[in-house]
Every structure is written in C-alpha cells, then in structure tokens.
Amino acid sequence: MEKFDVIVVGAGPAGLTAALLLAQAGLNVVVFERGDFPGSKNVMGGVLYSWPTKELLPDFAREAPLERHIIEQRMWIMSAESAFSVAHRNMAFDREPRDFHTVLRSRFDKWMGQKVRAAGALIVPETLVETVLRKNGQVVGVRVGRAEGEVHADVVIAADGVNSVLAREAGLRGAFRPEHLATAVKEIIALPATAIESRFGVTGGQGVTIEMFGAATMGMVGTGFIYTNRESVSIGVGATIRDLNDFGVNPNDLLEHLKAHPLVAPLIEGGETREYMAHLIPEGGLRAMPKLSTGGMLVAGDAAMMVNSLHRQGANLAMRSGQLAARAVLRAKAQGDFSARGLAYYDRLVRDSAIYKDLHKYRGMARFFERHHEFFSLYPDLLNHAAAEVLTPSPVSQRRKQRGIFAEARRRRSLWRMAKDFFGAWRSIA
Amino acid sequence: MKKLSLEEKLFLDSFRPDRESHLVIKDPRVCLEKCTAKWCTFTCPVRTYRWDVDHITVFYEGCVECGTCPVSCEFGNIEWRYPRGGFGVTFKYG
Numbered sequence: 001m002e003k004f005d006v007i008v009v010g011a012g013p014a015g016l017t018a019a020l021l022l023a024q025a026g027l028n029v030v031v032f033e034r035g036d037f038p039g040s041k042n043v044m045g046g047v048l049y050s051w052p053t054k055e056l057l058p059d060f061a062r063e064a065p066l067e068r069h070i071i072e073q074r075m076w077i078m079s080a081e082s083a084f085s086v087a088h089r090n091m092a093f094d095r096e097p098r099d100f101h102t103v104l105r106s107r108f109d110k111w112m113g114q115k116v117r118a119a120g121a122l123i124v125p126e127t128l129v130e131t132v133l134r135k136n137g138q139v140v141g142v143r144v145g146r147a148e149g150e151v152h153a154d155v156v157i158a159a160d161g162v163n164s165v166l167a168r169e170a171g172l173r174g175a176f177r178p179e180h181l182a183t184a185v186k187e188i189i190a191l192p193a194t195a196i197e198s199r200f201g202v203t204g205g206q207g208v209t210i211e212m213f214g215a216a217t218m219g220m221v222g223t224g225f226i227y228t229n230r231e232s233v234s235i236g237v238g239a240t241i242r243d244l245n246d247f248g249v250n251p252n253d254l255l256e257h258l259k260a261h262p263l264v265a266p267l268i269e270g271g272e273t274r275e276y277m278a279h280l281i282p283e284g285g286l287r288a289m290p291k292l293s294t295g296g297m298l299v300a301g302d303a304a305m306m307v308n309s310l311h312r313q314g315a316n317l318a319m320r321s322g323q324l325a326a327r328a329v330l331r332a333k334a335q336g337d338f339s340a341r342g343l344a345y346y347d348r349l350v351r352d353s354a355i356y357k358d359l360h361k362y363r364g365m366a367r368f369f370e371r372h373h374e375f376f377s378l379y380p381d382l383l384n385h386a387a388a389e390v391l392t393p394s395p396v397s398q399r400r401k402q403r404g405i406f407a408e409a410r411r412r413r414s415l416w417r418m419a420k421d422f423f424g425a426w427r428s429i430a
Numbered sequence: 431m432k433k434l435s436l437e438e439k440l441f442l443d444s445f446r447p448d449r450e451s452h453l454v455i456k457d458p459r460v461c462l463e464k465c466t467a468k469w470c471t472f473t474c475p476v477r478t479y480r481w482d483v484d485h486i487t488v489f490y491e492g493c494v495e496c497g498t499c500p501v502s503c504e505f506g507n508i509e510w511r512y513p514r515g516g517f518g519v520t521f522k523y524g
Contacts (some may be wrong), residue, residue: 106524126516163497183498251475276439278475278496283511
C-alpha cells in the first residue's frame with residue numbers, strides 16, 4: 001500500500017500551486033488528475049493575474065504560454081443595439097512587469113504541470129478520485145478508479161474544482177443551489193493577429209478585455225465577455241442555473257445571441273470557431289462556501305467556491321488558497337498534527353486573507369441581484385435610452401429631454417423602487 | 431461569421447467516450463409523471479438530454495463535464511459523476 005505525505009486532487013491552479021510549494025519543501029506529493037494532462041479539463045474566461053502567479057513562478061512572464069498582456073479593460077452595459085461603455089486604458093499596463101495577461105487554461109496548466117513535476121511531485125493523469133478513505137473519522141487517503149486504488153497520505157488537498165466530489169464525499173458541503181452556480185459557455189474564435197489589433201485598437205502583444213452586461217445575457221443574472229488572445233478571441237457568456245431554468249434558455253443559444261449582437265458581430269467577423277466549452281462558475285460567494293477543512297483534508301480553489309465575480313477573480317484566488325493550504329500542511333507536518341484541530345489553521349489563514357475579506361464584503365451581492373433582475377434589463381435599457389436622447393441634437397431643449405428621460409424611467413419603475421434598488425445594490429457591494 | 435450548429439461545434443472538440451454513460455436518470459418515471467418543465471433538455475450547454483416520447487435519452491458522448499444538469503433538475507433525478515479517468519472531453523485551448 002502506497003503512502004504519500006500529501007495527495008492533491010486536481011491539477012488546476014489551486015492543486016498545482018499547493019503541489020509545487022509542498023514538493024519544493026521536500027514533501028512526497030502525488031497529484032491525481034482525471035484528464036490526459038494537467039489542463040485538459042480546465043476552462044476559464046482567460047485573464048491570468050500576475051499576483052500571486054509571480055510569487056510561485058518568478059519566470060512565468062518569460063517562460064509560460066501567455067497570449068496578450070491587457071492594456072485596456074472595457075465594460076459594456078448593453079441594450080438590443082447599443083451599449084453604454086466604460087473603459088480604462090493605461091499604458092502603465094504595457095510596461096513590464098505586467099499585471100494582466102490572457103491565457104488559454106489548457107496550455108498554461110500543462111506548462112505549470114511541468115514545473116510541478118520538475119519540483120519533484122508525481123502527477124498521475126487519467127485517474128479519477130472517487131472518494132475519500134476514512135479511519136476513525138479522519139481522512140487518511142483516497143480511492144482512485146484503478147485496480148488496487150487505495151492511496152494513503154497524511155493529508156488530502158481537495159482541489160477538484162467547482163463540482164468538488166471530494167468536498168461532498170467528505171461531508172463538507174451539501175447539495176448545490178441553482179442560484180449559486182452560473183453556467184458559462186465559451187468559444188475560441190481564430191482570427192489573424194492583424195485583424196485583432198485593428199479591431200481592438202492595439203499593437204504588438206497588447207490586448208483588451210470587454211465585460212458585458214444587460215442584453216448580453218438576455219436579462220438573466222450573469223455576464224458576457226470577449227478577451228483577446230494572440231491569434232484568437234475568447235467569447236463567452238454565463239447566467240445562473242436558476243435563470244437558465246426560469247428563462248428557458250439554452251447556453252449555446254445565449255452565446256449565439258451574443259455573437260449576433262450588432263456591437264459584437266463585427267469584432268468576430270470572418271473568424272473560425274476552434275473549440276466550444278462549458279464550465280460552472282461558483283457565484284454564491286461566502287454563503288455557498290463549504291467547510292474548508294476537516295481531519296486529514298483541506299479544500300481549495302473553486303472547490304471551496306472562492307470566486308469574486310464582481311472583480312473577475314477566481315484562478316488567482318485558487319492559487320492563493322493553494323499557497324495557504326501548502327502553508328497549513330507544512331505547519332501540520334512540523335507539529336505532527338493533521339487532525340481537524342491542526343488543520344483548522346488553514347481556515348484561519350483563509351479568514352485573514354483578502355480572499356475571505358473580499359468575499360465577506362460582497363456576501364450579500366449574489367442574493368441581491370438574484371432578486372433584482374432590473375439591473376440586467378430595465379436599467380441597461382434606460383441608461384442606453386438616456387445616452388441616445390442626450391447625445392442626439394433635436395428641437396427639444398436638454399431640460400425637456402431630461403424631464404422626458406425621468407418620465408420614461410418613472411413610467412417603468414416608481415421613484416421609490418428605483419431609490420430602493422440603487423441603495424440596495426450599493427449596500428450589497430459597499 | 432458563419433453560424434455553426436451545436437453539432438458542428440462539438441465536432442471541433444475532442445472526445446473519448448466511455449462504453450457506458452457516466453450520467454444516469456435515477457427514476458425515469460419522475461421525468462414522465464412529475465416533471466413538466468424538463469429543464470435538463472435546454473439548460474445543458476451541449477443538449478445531452480432529449481425528450482423522446484416518454485423518456486429522456488442521454489447523449490453522454492458529447493458531455494463537456496460542466497455539472498449543470500444535476501443542479502438544474504428540480505427533482506434531483508440525475509445521478510451525476512465525472513467520466514472515468516482518461517475518458518470524456520479534452521480541451522486543447524480551455
């Protein structure tokens with residue numbers, strides 16, 4: 001019977017980070033990955049933040065398969081044939097060291113897997129972890145889908161992604177709620193670099209991100225996005241499973257709807273789809289977070305629902321939680337205590353981190369927007385209507401136009417309700 | 431750009447399907463007798479589930495392993511797991 005110091009389940013950003021640090025510290029680490037190679041099952045929108053990546057992999061900017069460095073981030077609040085756009089372009093983002101890059105998860109994680117192997121961890125692909133093994137209540141290993149599949153370790157790090165089978169099997173989480181998860185779909189659309197550069201107004205390796213609200217999701221709680229890669233764009237859209245149910249929308253139809261939007265279509269015109277994928281995004285925030293540790297086991301990354309959707313952060317929080325998990329394991333090893341009490345140190349590390357503090361700040365957001373769909377349809381429409389009115393010269397004076405805009409808004413929602421909506425929205429993120 | 435059908439898009443992905451489905455309808459009578467909405471037939475991004483006169487047919491071969499279906503089903507009637515190691519979808523880009 002094989003025994004390791006640490007079993008990491010899942011070769012994604014959280015698992016690979018923990019495995020890298022623990023192998024570097026000299027521990028005997030095995031990583032089980034159900035896909036053919038690290039990254040082969042992994043999907044994200046596409047922005048990799050340099051923090052905390054550079055803490056783990058100081059040479060990543062030179063060595064890793066990166067796509068474009070982002071110099072401009074746009075937000076579109078969309079109506080049927082218009083958008084109210086806010087953008088931040090900053091040439092400081094163009095200078096090294098750069099803070100934002102687009103990546104293709106499958107390629108990046110494959111590269112990171114090589115780093116983890118070089119550090120001395122054993123990565124075992126094509127191996128599904130089925131459940132945890134327990135002894136006297138303590139997790140003592142896992143059972144994998146292979147002959148003689150019992151593998152033991154002092155501690156198991158469940159980094160098995162949003163659907164975390166391990167967190168469920170270990171009793172750390174209950175059933176999912178459809179409002180706590182968003183289904184996102186994405187296409188990689190190949191385009192020549194010259195087309196991308198002229199359409200997005202960039203040169204060389206520069207890139208742009210666009211986050212899209214309102215008509216992008218047909219009024220459902222969710223967002224759409226376009227991220228530029230070297231010779232492709234990633235275009236995707238997601239909405240909560242509750243809204244997909246209630247609105248009766250198929251995610252692929254939603255994506256086609258977005259691709260056909262008159263502001264989006266010209267950006268992808270002439271492109272060729274290379275891949276279509278889907279992934280769940282944990283949107284429930286702190287309220288959906290499972291218990292983070294138990295005797296012999298820690299939960300990290302998406303498996304622990306660590307996604308800050310307002311700030312588009314997930315993979316970096318996964319890496320951060322992988323760092324914290326590694327730190328907690330090293331301490332438990334030094335003290336010879338892998339019990340629930342010994343590993344509760346991880347919970348403390350997470351609570352003291354920005355991951356938890358930010359999720360705590362936005363803890364009411366998911367529930368608020370789930371009950372306030374007007375932010376995804378009525379208000380984007382009103383905003384676009386107001387912008388068009390104000391910008392279009394006509395015999396009507398600006399004062400009368402403004403009165404008309406307010407009258408239109410009040411016709412569709414009372415002043416009192418509007419005040420309540422915006423106060424509530426502000427409260428949920430303040 | 432040219433619009434691709436869902437089937438055409440799935441041809442672009444690489445799959446190694448197992449012999450048996452990793453997705454199972456627990457009790458087909460629930461679909462027939464209790465479920466009117468049949469959410470699984472449209473919330474699945476690759477339309478794995480199709481209503482076939484009196485039962486759901488599961489086209490698991492094109493599953494991209496997202497996890498939407500068991501959460502979408504209001505009766506909790508889908509037994510969901512990942513395909514065995516080495517089977518299922520492989521993303522080139524991700």
